[in-house]
């Protein structure tokens with residue numbers, strides 16, 4: 001699919017600011033070694049070799065599993081037992097992302113409301129769990145989501161620079177890496193990418209479009225994506241960007257060898273922990289946090305109850 005090239009109106013101050021931040025000057029782009037991909041794969045496989053032969057089924061790992069196992073492991077184990085259910089607030093991001101994808105590739109362009117309607121139609125056509133959920137919601141719920149996503153889109157259009165065909169933008173770019181012949185599978189899907197590497201010189205920017213508030217794990221998610229990109233393409237991205245749509249603001253991080261090394265360490269440590277939990281070689285750790293407020297284990301969890309008491313000021317002088 002190709003981006004729309006049309007007459008480009010002057011940028012708003014917010015669009016200019018975003019563009020200045022996400023377009024790394026050519027002289028600041030790093031040229032990497034040609035064996036980085038092979039070396040990174042080797043390092044990751046060496047770090048995870050001990051337990052992998054005990055797995056009876058492949059371990060599929062995305063940013064969600066990495067985030068979960070770095071939070072409360074007991075909650076992660078409890079959630080694995082619960083069937084996944086779509087809820088209304090979860091659909092907002094899905095519909096928004098679909099609208100952005102359509103807005104980049106449709107010619108002539110559409111208004112925000114038209115894009116939301118197109119996105120609804122496309123998502124319902126997929127005949128999956130989300131499609132079933134979207135067809136089950138009431139007219140009022142649909143109108144509320146339509147209004148919310150249209151407002152977000154309007155903010156996005158006024159704060160994110162229009163994407164030019166020459167920048168080679170892609171949406172929903174999938175990445176998959178097989179470790180140990182497929183016993184471990186790392187996967188991700190990048191919301192938006194801009195640019196591409198030039199031989200061994202980094203040039204691609206990975207942009208995650210966030211329709212909620214900023215939380216620290218967004219950085220870890222993007223660093224994991226930088227690792228995936230390195231393992232698939234062989235050249236890391238030049239820049240990582242989280243774009244917070246409500247605020248129309250972007251947070252960026254340049255990718256260098258230190259960042260890749262720290263992402264590799266977090267990923268390999270998390271894989272080891274995920275394998276230990278899968279193989280029941282360890283007890284899940286309980287790490288209280290704000291998640292205790294909605295955790296299904298909370299009623300029977302001493303650590304969680306203590307955290308909640310303190311958070312609510314009970315027993316604290």
Ligand code: SF4
Pocket residue numbers: 072073074075286287288289291292295296297298301302303304305
């Ligand atoms: S209540 Fe809190 S500490 Fe306990 S399992 Fe749930 S998230 Fe973890």
